[in-house]
Amino acid sequence: MVPVKILVICGSGVATSMHVAYKMREYFQKEKLPVTVDGAGINELAGRMHAYDIIVSNAAVHQKTDKPVFSAIPLLTGIGEKELMEKLIAKIRELMG
Amino acid sequence: MAADLLSITIEEENILPNIKVSSADEVIERLGRVFCESGFITEKYIPAVIEREKRYPTGLKTEYGYVAIPHADSTEVKMSGFAIATLVDPVIFKSMEDGIEEFPVDIVIMMAVKDPGSVVYVLQKVVALLRNKPALDAIRVAEFPSEIKNVITNHLIIQKDGSGLKGN
Numbered sequence: 001m002v003p004v005k006i007l008v009i010c011g012s013g014v015a016t017s018m019h020v021a022y023k024m025r026e027y028f029q030k031e032k033l034p035v036t037v038d039g040a041g042i043n044e045l046a047g048r049m050h051a052y053d054i055i056v057s058n059a060a061v062h063q064k065t066d067k068p069v070f071s072a073i074p075l076l077t078g079i080g081e082k083e084l085m086e087k088l089i090a091k092i093r094e095l096m097g
Numbered sequence: 098m099a100a101d102l103l104s105i106t107i108e109e110e111n112i113l114p115n116i117k118v119s120s121a122d123e124v125i126e127r128l129g130r131v132f133c134e135s136g137f138i139t140e141k142y143i144p145a146v147i148e149r150e151k152r153y154p155t156g157l158k159t160e161y162g163y164v165a166i167p168h169a170d171s172t173e174v175k176m177s178g179f180a181i182a183t184l185v186d187p188v189i190f191k192s193m194e195d196g197i198e199e200f201p202v203d204i205v206i207m208m209a210v211k212d213p214g215s216v217v218y219v220l221q222k223v224v225a226l227l228r229n230k231p232a233l234d235a236i237r238v239a240e241f242p243s244e245i246k247n248v249i250t251n252h253l254i255i256q257k258d259g260s261g262l263k264g265n
Binding site for chain 1: 149152153155157158159160166168169170171193194195196197208210216217219220221224227228
């Protein structure tokens with residue numbers, strides 16, 4: 001099965017995106033979902049998003065994209081974390097067909 | 098893993114309780130100065146954080162108030178760690194989420210991340226703090242660095258067995 005590819009974006013690509021990617025991997029492993037998660041800085045978004053199925057971002061995304069974009073802030077603050085992960089997992093299952 | 102968790106410590110000299118500042122830049126400068134003196138960062142880290150904050154702000158709305166986590170990339174970091182200030186009067190940090198909304202922040206946690214391997218540990222601690230009402234309440238009312246250090250140290254010990262992450 002081809003894994004669903006998620007790109008996690010933050011301002012610099014060093015801190016919050018790494019944390020969010022780590023947290024999401026934990027969720028996906030628990031659900032046994034074939035997902036790969038990479039982190040990157042927002043300046044890399046334009047060049048890399050074509051290779052991913054879903055974008056999850058800690059920063060505001062202004063680039064136009066036909067990919068689904070989710071805010072990663074709930075994974076930092078805890079507010080709405082469960083809802084975000086439910087939506088993400090539903091989207092992943094939808095993409096898996 | 099426990100050793101890694103404990104290897105990032107908070108030094109009392111990096112804790113500034115109840116300081117009076119009038120802007121986000123000013124609190125970053127104050128934290129940056131002590132953070133630099135204690136050997137965690139170089140002086141250049143301070144303008145890098147201020148600059149990054151303008152482009153990619155770090156204000157967060159938590160269930161228990163507004164917190165900012167200013168940081169920059171690892172170029173000017175010597176050791177991973179964090180520095181904390183509590184503010185007598187809140188200052189405005191913009192929202193990390195949309196870069197527009199303005200949050201009156203009264204707890205500022207400046208992060209320094211040396212290498213990707215330590216990112217997760219630093220962030221796990223900071224994120225666990227953001228979600229811990231008793232810890233945030235205790236930090237807000239603390240008068241001395243030692244009190245805040247104790248809150249964080251106790252909190253990390255709780256976190257070590259995983260129970261510090263409850264409530265999510």
